[in-house]
Amino acid sequence: MGSVGGHTDGTTGERRQLINVAYRLLGSVSEAEDAVQDAYARWYGLPPGRQKEIASPGAWLTTVTSRICLDLLGSARARRERYVGAWLPEPLPDRTEWDGTGAADPADQIVLDESVAMAFLVVLESMTPAERVAFVLHDVFRYPFAEIAAVLDRTPAACKQLASSARRRVGTTRIPARAIDRADMVRRVKEAWEAKDITALVALLDPGAVMTADGGGLAGAALHPVEGAARIAQYMLAIADRAPGLELLERSVNGVPGLVARRSGVVLTVAAFDVSDDLVTRIWVVRNPEKLRPWARED
Template sequence: MGTVGSTGGKAGETVGERRQLINVAYRLLGSVTEAEDAVQDAYARWYALPRDRQEEILSPGAWLTTVTSRICLDVLGSARARRERYVGAWLPEPLPDRTEWDPTGGTVRTGPADPADQIVLDESVAMAFLVVLESMTPAERVAFVLHDVFRYPFAEIAGILGRTPAACKQLAASARRRVSGTPAPVAANTRSDVVRQVKEAWQTKDIATLVDLLDPDAVMTADGGGLAGSVLRPVEGGTRIAQYMAAIADRAPGLELLERSVNGVPGLVARRAGVVVTVASFDVSDGRVTRIWVVRNPEKLRPWAL
């Protein structure tokens, strides 16, 4: 990406790129913590450059994006081995919409900005989309996210992946085929209505209604990371999921269930004594829930600590 040019305002340019870099890195890694680490590493490499080298770089933002993407590529390459050691299923870290927690519509936090607050909540961070990204090879994911989500040209992506532009185009096309096999997203109000009904049925332990709201082939995946109780394997079938949810309700007195946006999509959040202990995302098709992703790993719920 660009290498020679203007020398003015480099420090301001690099600082201003942090939000974009966090957005790229989260979509590449599915982890707020790992995204922040990747961006911090990229900035450390920038500041380690000699001043004359910094001045030669035409676009600090392009340079930082290249370095961040390469760091993410390395992380993705090692993630498979790490996730084989992970206890139970691994799910991306869920993101809150902070304005929903503040009646004034302002920011809740004070002090340094949380990286999660800098991530734009759109369809490219919906849990269903992130889960599909997890099925891609690292190179496919980088090519697809940078080109299809952030509109980077293949000539620049080629420099990141160390491949030809034509090869990167093929990687993105292969990734796109994976995405095209997923159902089209439903309207937010329809999804919200279904999620609300699930919440009400769960609270009243109405198994019959839950079964009716769940697709017969629905699948629920939970991520406790070995740090919070959860099923280690996906629960399959609407009836089995409904029975499991009712059993959880019996064992979780005092749990407060709230309708909240999860990664920009209607979801449910469970709190105990004011602390978020579970975040659930839903995929809905034809008025029924087809997938449920439940995150209980407290390390992945840090952005929800208000």
């Protein structure tokens, strides 16, 4: 961000941390950026005397950003009820794979670790807004419950209980496969899809596999999850038949191996995978072009 409104008081160095917190809370790069910008605007809107009274501007900005995200999470539930089809978090590219990208892009600021893997973000979506804030701030970023209490306007003990409740939801999520295993599976899915080999695709998918697509009403996508290995394989091959000239690329998606489909250099689809016992168990397909903006500059 550099300086905001011409000010350079040291708070701008907090932006990377704030973007990381906000993305994990919201699952959206653009909304995370807006929340952080709003927090900085509030900081610079304070009288100079009030700013000087704040011992830790970084902690103040984190609290304000988290409160903004909490409000957004509450309103997001109503918005997503009106969303066309399934809503999925915004997929993140690994910027080290591209050249010429600007460091000011918020997607560049997000640390790609297990807490942004699509499987983890989808679990976060199942939490209440308060659970999500308490869990992300404490378990992911190690903020003490006393500070989280100021965000949620609850007691530290209540915040601890919220994080514990959220942790039980996460506890049902299996530990992700090793990156090398996942990369091999994704490569095999790509090869079978390109060969239009339905037998090979079915063999790579868990019998109870689920594919969820997000087109947002702006791109063609299944409105409901596609369940079962055979149905998913048939769906994938139908897409291949309807989309001549589509190019599949192996790419990092939220820090783990995934696939990107593009035509004439334009990214149309980003797919993330969950793998267990050498089979693909979940596929998350994002086709909403508004969620693919961070991918627009791929070479």
